[in-house]
Amino acid sequence: MKCKSYNLFFMNFANKTKLEIITLLRSGPLNVKTIARKIKEEQSAVSHNLKKLTDCHILDVKNLGKERVYSLNRDTVIPILKLVEKHVRKNCPKSCIKNAENN
Amino acid sequence: MKCKSYNLFFMNFANKTKLEIITLLRSGPLNVKTIARKIKEEQSAVSHNLKKLTDCHILDVKNLGKERVYSLNRDTVIPILKLVEKHVRKNCPKSCIKNAENN
DNA sequence: TGTTCATATGAAATGCAAGTCATATAACCT
DNA sequence: AGGTTATATGACTTGCATTTCATATGAACA
Numbered sequence: 001m002k003c004k005s006y007n008l009f010f011m012n013f014a015n016k017t018k019l020e021i022i023t024l025l026r027s028g029p030l031n032v033k034t035i036a037r038k039i040k041e042e043q044s045a046v047s048h049n050l051k052k053l054t055d056c057h058i059l060d061v062k063n064l065g066k067e068r069v070y071s072l073n074r075d076t077v078i079p080i081l082k083l084v085e086k087h088v089r090k091n092c093p094k095s096c097i098k099n100a101e102n103n
Numbered sequence: 104m105k106c107k108s109y110n111l112f113f114m115n116f117a118n119k120t121k122l123e124i125i126t127l128l129r130s131g132p133l134n135v136k137t138i139a140r141k142i143k144e145e146q147s148a149v150s151h152n153l154k155k156l157t158d159c160h161i162l163d164v165k166n167l168g169k170e171r172v173y174s175l176n177r178d179t180v181i182p183i184l185k186l187v188e189k190h191v192r193k194n195c196p197k198s199c200i201k202n203a204e205n206n
Numbered sequence: 207t208g209t210t211c212a213t214a215t216g217a218a219a220t221g222c223a224a225g226t227c228a229t230a231t232a233a234c235c236t
Numbered sequence: 237a238g239g240t241t242a243t244a245t246g247a248c249t250t251g252c253a254t255t256t257c258a259t260a261t262g263a264a265c266a
Contacts (some may be wrong), residue, residue, distance in 0.1 A: 007122050009187055013113035015254080032213055045255055047214055052253095057194035066212050066263045076190040080183060084112055087179040091160035118224075135243055148225055150244055155223095169233040169242050 009056050013080075017041055018049050021070075022077060025059065029071035112159050116183075120144055121152050124173075125180060128162065132174035 012018050020039040024030065030038075036046040050070055053059040058077060059070045072078075115121050123142045127133065133141075139149040153173055156162040161180060162173045175181075 005119075006187055006191070007117050007119055009191070010113050010116035010122075011253080014110050014117035016110055017254080019110050019113075033211095042256070043213070044215085044257080048254075051214080057190070063263090066210095068213065073190075073194075076186060076194075080186050083179060083183050083186070084109055087160070087176075088109070088112070091176075091179075114223080120224080136241090145226070146243070147227075147245085151224075154244080166233090171243065 009058075012053050012056055012058050015049075017045065018053060021046070021049060021053065022058070022072065022081075025070060025072040026078075026081075029062075029069045031064075031067040031069050033067075035070065112161075115156050115159055115161050118152075120148065121156060124149070124152060124156065125161070125175065125184075128173060128175040129181070129184075132165075132172045134167070134170040134172050136170075138173065 013022070017039065020041075021035055024035060024038055032043060032046055032050065035050075036043045039046070050059065050061075054061055054070070058073055060073060062069045062071070116125070120142065123144075124138055127138060127141055135146060135149055135153065138153075139146045142149070153162065153164075157164055157173070161176055163176060165172050165174070
């Protein structure tokens with residue numbers, strides 16, 4: 001069962017680890033190990049998160065030998081992030097924007 | 104401190120109650136009591152949720168006598184919801200769309 | 207086939223957001 | 237001022253997502 005509900009979809013953006021993964025993949029596809037190293041999280045934690053992200057089609061996967069390469073569903077994700085960035089710029093004081101970017 | 108981070112923003116969409124409030128206010132502003140009645144939640148629970156929604160400027164408030172009337176920040180919210188609806192339509196099997204709509 | 211590397215999975219522990227309950231505040235009216 | 241209605245707030249509890257840890261799967265290659 002995939003994309004059970006909208007709140008399940010948004011849950012993938014409402015969490016530090018997942019959001020870091022999304023942000024990271026914004027600049028290109030990566031395998032699991034690299035993602036884990038870059039965001040400093042355990043491999044298994046990353047895998048669990050990646051599962052949920054792919055379940056909702058926020059990420060795509062491709063097998064490459066023994067690696068699995070994850071990539072962003074840019075069609076959906078980029079526009080959403082841009083909307084939120086715009087929202088924050090418009091509605092939130094400078095200090096908050098800074099905080100957001102440091103996550 | 105408002106909009107501390109992006110995941111805080113998305114948290115407002117990643118929860119049944121908040122999402123119901125957002126959906127409800129899509130068709131116009133309402134006071135707290137009415138919201139609580141319509142979504143069948145306790146008034147205090149609704150108030151707690153409304154606070155977070157306004158903190159992130161997803162909702163606006165106006166005082167009207169002893170009532171407080173909450174309204175949607177349509178500029179941000181409507182486009183985001185439309186993007187997600189499109190995403191679900193495109194990526195998720197029919198059964199899932201149904202599930203999503205029943206939440 | 208056995209070994210290594212890469213990743214996934216399941217169950218149990220942890221953490222934290224959300225809900226609950228009681229109470230406070232605040233506006234309006236008599 | 238006192239009463240009533242509307243909403244907010246704080247502390248406590250609960251529910252559930254997330255992490256952790258141990259282990260399984262699976263691909264490549266000798």
